[in-house]
Amino acid sequence: MRPMSNPAVKAVILLVYxxxxxxIMGFDFLRxxxxxxxxMVSSGGLLLALLGYRKGSGKWGxxxxxxxxxxxxxxxxxxxxxxxxxxxxTPDGAELYAGAVQNFLPLFYGFLFYFILDLIRVPQDGPEDGAPPPGGGAENLEDYDLTRRELAVAREILLDLSNGEIAAKLYITENTxxxxxxxxxxxVGARNRTAFIVRFAPKPESKA
Structure with a gap:
């Protein structure tokens, strides 16, 4: 059976569920x-994401x-x-319970938004917006919000080292x-090592 790949269809299925x-549980769905x-949740998320946006991250970042x-x-x-x-x-017990349930709806919305957006898959081999096409040059890892350790690991990935080899070289565990x-x-919005290396590996210098 071929899996569904349309995020809109999956989102509709979630709402139907x-x-x-x-x-089944006998409560009003509209509540x-x-x-x-x-x-508040959607505008807050959009604003916070915009504030944390780094140039060069592209739409997938x-x-x-x-x-x-x-x-x-x-x-x-x-x-x-x-x-x-x-x-x-100072609400009584019933009011406190009802208010707490109602006021936790934003957290539910946050999880719901996350689930729906997570249905949108990053293109496996496609570069970010504004990124050079494969073979046209490398993106800069410094443009992304990577920690110093993540940068070190990323550079070892570009050397085509395995996780075990990276762990031994950096003196950390393979799980880390x-x-x-x-x-x-x-x-960075990469699906696998191949897509990552295509985007970030230094472009070979052409011989004159």
Whole structure:
């Protein structure tokens, strides 16, 4: 069976699933829709992602940043909503429970946005917006939000070393290398080593 690749179809399936859950559990599906919270979480995530955007990251790099910032925005909005709720007075047990459930909707929205955006797959071999095509030159690793250790690991990947070889060379464990590699690929929007090397390996100098 061929897997579905259309993010819109997957998002619709998710919404249908939530609607079915509401029907089975007997609650009103529309009660999880809160327009002010939706606006606060989405606009907060967009703004925070824009503030953390680094030149040269391209749209896929921005997408990775946006997913994380939407989660952060959801959690922050939920926290502040509960603080505002408690500051308004001293609710009894039933009011406290109802208010807490309602005010945790932003966190739910953050996870929902993250899930939907995660359905958008980064092109396996395609460069970022504005990046040179394969064979046309290398992107600069310094333009991305990589830590010093991630930069060191990234340079070893460009030398075509395995995770075990990188671990031995940098005196770290292979599991640590794997974590760094995953973080690197996520930050730069590369699906695998081949796509990473194509984009970042130095261009061979042509002989005169």
């Amino acid at each position: 939530l609607a079915l859950l509401s029907l 999880i829709v809160n327009l002010p919270f939706l606006v 921005y997408l990775q940043k946006l997913k994380i910032m939407l989660l952060f925005s959801g959690g922050l909005t939920a926290f502040l909503a509960n603080i505002a709720f408690l500051s308004a007075g 290398v794997k974590k760094h590699v995953n973080h690197i690929f996520q930050k």
